[in-house]
Amino acid sequence: MSKEKSYPEQHRSIGALLRIPFQYLAQEVYGQLARSGHGEVRASHSVVFRYILPEGSRITELAERAGITKQSMAALVAHLEIHGYVRVEADPIDGRAKRVVLTKQGELVQREALRLSREVEKQWARLIGEKEMIRLRQLLEKLYDKLEVRV
Amino acid sequence: MSKEKSYPEQHRSIGALLRIPFQYLAQEVYGQLARSGHGEVRASHSVVFRYILPEGSRITELAERAGITKQSMAALVAHLEIHGYVRVEADPIDGRAKRVVLTKQGELVQREALRLSREVEKQWARLIGEKEMIRLRQLLEKLYDKLEVRV
DNA sequence: GCTAATAGTCAGTTATACTGACTAGTATAG
DNA sequence: CTATACTAGTCAGTATAACTGACTATTAGC
Numbered sequence: 074m075s076k077e078k079s080y081p082e083q084h085r086s087i088g089a090l091l092r093i094p095f096q097y098l099a100q101e102v103y104g105q106l107a108r109s110g111h112g113e114v115r116a117s118h119s120v121v122f123r124y125i126l127p128e129g130s131r132i133t134e135l136a137e138r139a140g141i142t143k144q145s146m147a148a149l150v151a152h153l154e155i156h157g158y159v160r161v162e163a164d165p166i167d168g169r170a171k172r173v174v175l176t177k178q179g180e181l182v183q184r185e186a187l188r189l190s191r192e193v194e195k196q197w198a199r200l201i202g203e204k205e206m207i208r209l210r211q212l213l214e215k216l217y218d219k220l221e222v223r224v
Numbered sequence: 225m226s227k228e229k230s231y232p233e234q235h236r237s238i239g240a241l242l243r244i245p246f247q248y249l250a251q252e253v254y255g256q257l258a259r260s261g262h263g264e265v266r267a268s269h270s271v272v273f274r275y276i277l278p279e280g281s282r283i284t285e286l287a288e289r290a291g292i293t294k295q296s297m298a299a300l301v302a303h304l305e306i307h308g309y310v311r312v313e314a315d316p317i318d319g320r321a322k323r324v325v326l327t328k329q330g331e332l333v334q335r336e337a338l339r340l341s342r343e344v345e346k347q348w349a350r351l352i353g354e355k356e357m358i359r360l361r362q363l364l365e366k367l368y369d370k371l372e373v374r375v
Numbered sequence: 376g377c378t379a380a381t382a383g384t385c386a387g388t389t390a391t392a393c394t395g396a397c398t399a400g401t402a403t404a405g
Numbered sequence: 406c407t408a409t410a411c412t413a414g415t416c417a418g419t420a421t422a423a424c425t426g427a428c429t430a431t432t433a434g435c
Contacts, residue, residue: 077277080278081274085365087342094368095246133381187237212356213242213360216241295392295415
């Protein structure tokens with residue numbers, strides 16, 4: 074009757090329970106962005122859009138928040154700059170530093186990515202129930218807040 | 225009072241709500257495994273341990289279930305074979321095929337990874353509340369089941 | 376003003392995915 | 406029963422996204 078299952082599948086590890094929806098979401102969001110002409114914005118760039126402040130942020134700042142090295146962040150920013158999603162300006166106060174600022178196109182993608190992720194949430198609400206989806210989000214928010222402190 | 229927040233941070237995208245706990249979990253589980261001498265088992269190998277059947281599985285089978293190419297799966301399996309976590313045998317029925325089977329050490333790591341992920345769940349239960357963690361898992365399971373059909 | 380710290384770059388490496396072309400067996404249609 | 410199509414897996418090459426270590430330029434602190 075039931076299909077053959079591996080040992081961890083039977084036990085439904087929390088890892089897969091978090092990973093599968095995340096992968097699904099990423100595919101939806103970045104797939105849609107690619108189809109609307111923003112194929113050069115990939116999932117790895119999400120941290121730039123996520124952590125950049127309205128008035129702009131430094132590379133080091135972004136790297137720290139994203140939990141990656143400044144070299145890695147510099148590469149992400151360089152890619153987004155080439156493709157017109159961010160501008161990189163010299164910091165007027167600190168001669169060592171640069172400010173990364175979203176362009177109009179970058180702001181558009183930032184809003185669009187958020188809109189698409191909300192679309193997926195709505196879709197999920199249809200699958201598991203509206204109330205359930207709200208509760209799921211609440212619980213994830215609670216966990217996120219507790220974890221953010223120590224991560 | 226409140227720290228400066230970027231636009232998506234204010235809106236708490238579901239992507240980050242899933243990703244942050246997942247990353248935390250992966251770090252805990254694979255960090256612990258590394259500390260107990262299994263540093264060659266990395267997060268990418270989790271799909272092998274996750275989908276392999278007790279009597280063994282084929283590369284192509286595993287690749288399909290994991291949603292990666294057979295070449296990528298072959299590389300993961302080769303790595304685990306070199307380090308003693310799986311055995312690769314010729315399929316007695318089908319001359320083209322091979323069977324990937326967990327070794328004793330592989331079974332140990334499979335169980336250990338699951339145990340560690342349950343430890344993290346317990347830790348999270350202490351952070352957000354026992355009932356809340358149970359509910360969170362239930363909701364993720366529900367979503368997972370609905371998504372698995374279409375993924 | 377010297378020294379330490381900080382912002383960012385350059386060069387090289389590793390891990391993990393991908394595509395395309397291939398070999399070797401298996402299944403099937405005529 | 407053989408020619409052809411399909412399937413399992415490999416080999417070779419590429420892209421992406423991370424890493425470390427060594428470096429330059431600038432700022433801050435004593």
